[in-house]
Amino acid sequence: MLLQLKNIFKWVNSGGQRVFLLKDINLEINEGEFISVMGPSGSGKSTLLNVIGMLDTFDEGEYNFLDESVHNLKEKHRSNLYKEYIGFVFQSYHLLDDLTVQENLEMPLLYKKFKGSERKAMVADMLDRFNIVGKKDLFPSQLSGGQQQLVGVARALIANPKLILADEPTGNLNSQQSEEIMELFKKLNEEDGVTIIQVTHSEKNAAYGSRIINLLDGRKV
Amino acid sequence: MIKNYLKIAWRNLIKNKVFTTANIVGLTLAFTVAILLAMNALFELSYDQFHKNKDSIYQVYASAQTPKGSEIALSKSVPFAPALKEEVPGIKNIARALSTNVLVIYKDKELNLDAEYLDVDYFSIFSFPVVFGNTSKPLQDRNSIAITEKASNKLFGTKDGIGKTVRLKIGKEEKPFSVSAILKDIPNNSSANFDIAIPFENHREYDENKDDWDSRNHSVFLQLEQGVSVEQFEESTVEFSKLHFREEIESRERDGALPDVNGRYVQLSLLSSSDRRFASFATGVVRVQRIFPYMILGIAFLIIFIACANFINMNIALGEKRLKEIGMRKTLGAIKGQLFVQFWLESLLVFMLSIILGFILSNLLLEPFKTLFNSEATLANLMSPTILLGFLLGILAITFIAGGYPALLLSRLNTLNALKGKWEMGKNGLRNVLIVVQFVIAIILISGTLVFQGQIQFMRNKNLGYNKEQVVSIPLNGKKDSYRVIELLRNELQGNRDILSVSGADNNLGRGRDGSASTSVMGFDYKGRGLRTNVQTVDYDFAKTLDLQLVAGRMFSREYSADSLSMVINEAMVKEFNETENPLATRVYFNEDSVAYSVIGVIKDYNFKDVSRKIEPLTLFLDRNYDLYYAYIKVAPTNITESYEAIKRAWQTVEPNAEFIGSFLDENVDRTFRREKTMATIITSGSILGIVLSCIGLFAMSLLVVAQRTKEIGIRKVIGASVSSITLLLTKDFLKLVGVAFVVGTPIAWYALDRWLQEYAFHVPLSMWFFIGAGFLAALIALITVGTRTIKAAAANPVKSLRTE
Ligand SMILES: Nc1ncnc2c1ncn2[C@@H]1O[C@H](COP(=O)(O)OP(=O)(O)OP(=O)(O)O)[C@@H](O)[C@H]1O
């Protein structure tokens, strides 16, 4: 088992009232799964993903990730944990505008203190694998949306994470581009055994996954 | 339209509360201090400018050649001025002036007043208006005097003391004088400063020196006739000098002095009375230097610059947030000019507010400022139309540039780019340049502070060769004969075990509470060479009282009756005599016919003049024919306060009518570098303010940079950056700028401070550490300022920052 959520609650106080963003979420995810999270806008999909990615906190419940009790961990350990095991892919790519494709890919490795030679090899490998060698010296603004997301995925993968969290990765892409990304996810999942959790609005994309989790008003249905 | 602009401007200022406040606080502080400093500097520069004839008034001085170079003599002999007026054309008025203190007695009142022995023409030359009495001729005859309103009030309790008779103690006698004119009080910004003017002929040495061209003891001022130039006049004195200084010229020639460029040994010259306060004669040529006031003006300017740089930086950076607004306005049809006016009005509002607050604050701070900076300046000194106009223009220019530049940049943006939020104008370049300049200024000011304070500490701690901690010096300002006073003090204090020794001299060490300083130099022939020495008359126990070290021979002693023909000299004088082998064998005839004086002792060199000066040759005499002016009393190192009180009580029994103004020598020494201390205070406060302002700017910039880079920080954190690496990333850029500032600022500071220290014969070595210290301090302050904000940003939850997308 990769991770387990037990009775997770998250709320905000608004006008003296508790507004629940997540309500009593129970979830177990095993290594190698490919999960799609679905639900109407505002139902709490991004919130759930952020909680799983340890970018956001929750107010009640237990969260275990690879034998670690995340709810008991200090901020610092938590960030070490996600740094090590989790890669993020965003709807709006979130590439660093001032860096080239190559430098963007290299960034997570720098933060993990890989040696220079190792970094070069890993970046070259990734560029190769994603077929973007020709674009390595371009800046994000010089790429199409699909290409930017490709770089985003490559960056999420470069440090060999166990889990990839993707929040509407194809939200800004046309159908052909999204298909390419989905195929890529599938390949990663099947061939490399990477666990993937994606949020999506499209049934077609959701079908790539092995399991679908539906949310409504912060509750699993 | 304007109303609409103002409304929008006001709303915008309110919206950016933090930055508006930072700017107003910064600019207000800067204007406050700049106004105060400018006031002080302009006051200095206004010295002696109130004389109506200032462009034609001069002080006469002589530059004379010696084998070691030229030297300046300001003192003149009694017959000099009348002869000059008689023999050299072009003089409209001429007057002799001798400043001293005089004891004024009226009924049972005894007051020691600043006096000036004057020729009556003095009042035609200078503008010291008469309020009551004889306006055209304030000094009617030899027995009348003129006093200021202030002095009249002190003496008679009324401003109008015309006709009253007072007694003055001149030499050893008391003489009656009647008040024939009351003068308006002498303004603060006057070099001449006196309470009482006495006809010159009454000076105690007047009669004996009436025809003596060799004794010189006073200044001579003159007013040239219209159309006569300084060069013409100096040229026409050549024959006069040849005639009256023949002997002097011959002896200088014989001693091997080189003539000046015109082949002359003695040249009379004129120093403009406006330059008097700023002239220095130490190097043998007249140097007129207004460096201190200009330096203060410079500091004022730098401080305003720092605050304006903050303003420009913040406005440009804030402009980025308004790109969409600018784009929208342009698509709605606004033209460049309208946008410019709109942005400029915002700046104008901030500046006007700051200037008004600055004026209010500087008025409130005026009194503490005057004490702190030891200045007599007032805002009234600044109320001349030229200064006000200049000030107004200056402020307008600053507002126009600092407020207008960002406005110009923003209004010129391309509409499409603005809408997309793109701004490509190298704005960070300008920002970086301004920050570097700010820190260059800060580093120069900090290292200046460190060096000034270092030099003051150095002068304070330097071993001066005498005991300054345990010795009290008392100006003998009473009526009694000075030797008698010292004898009485000795008796009075005899039983006190804490009083170790009592002596006296005709000169003070350091600057006493009477504020006066004098130098007495004598020239004579020895073995065919002309020598010069400082001379002092001292009492018995002089070396013992001051802990002077005897190198050879003995001091004056009561056991030897012939000691009035003895001399004690310092080591520098031994060198001047060139008798290093056996100085005690030296015999001197001061006048060709007179008796021989012999050297009986050699004392180790001590700083009998200001610490900043080299130790010159010195000869001590014991001669009861010459008065003493200061008593020195050495006390035991314990019970110092009680001893001081005991001395004070003894003084009051000996001289019940004279005020006791004794002080310890270390206080006196401190007083000699008052100017340095004032300058150090100004530079220190300038640098503190400079740093505070730079920090306000840096802090605001770090806020903006963090805001600009929120998204980037979020992304970096999500892909694994730690708090420290992000803090470093954000802080690094600023620290780099400080580094550049260090590299640029250090040589400038080094050059300036090195030049300044050269003015001191004894000074701290200019070590690299002053500058490293300054750089380190600047870097540390920058780090703390920027760090607090960036750590917070780096520690923030990245989800929040990314959601801003
Ligand atoms: N910090 C917050 N304070 C208050 N409400 C919040 C906060 N964060 C999220 N919400 C609310 O929680 C709900 C869930 O938000 P979330 O972003 O998870 O929705 P989502 O399912 O991802 O929607 P979408 O499909 O539009 O992306 C929304 O109603 C949102 O307004």
Ligand SMILES: [Mg+2]
């Ligand atoms: Mg969402």
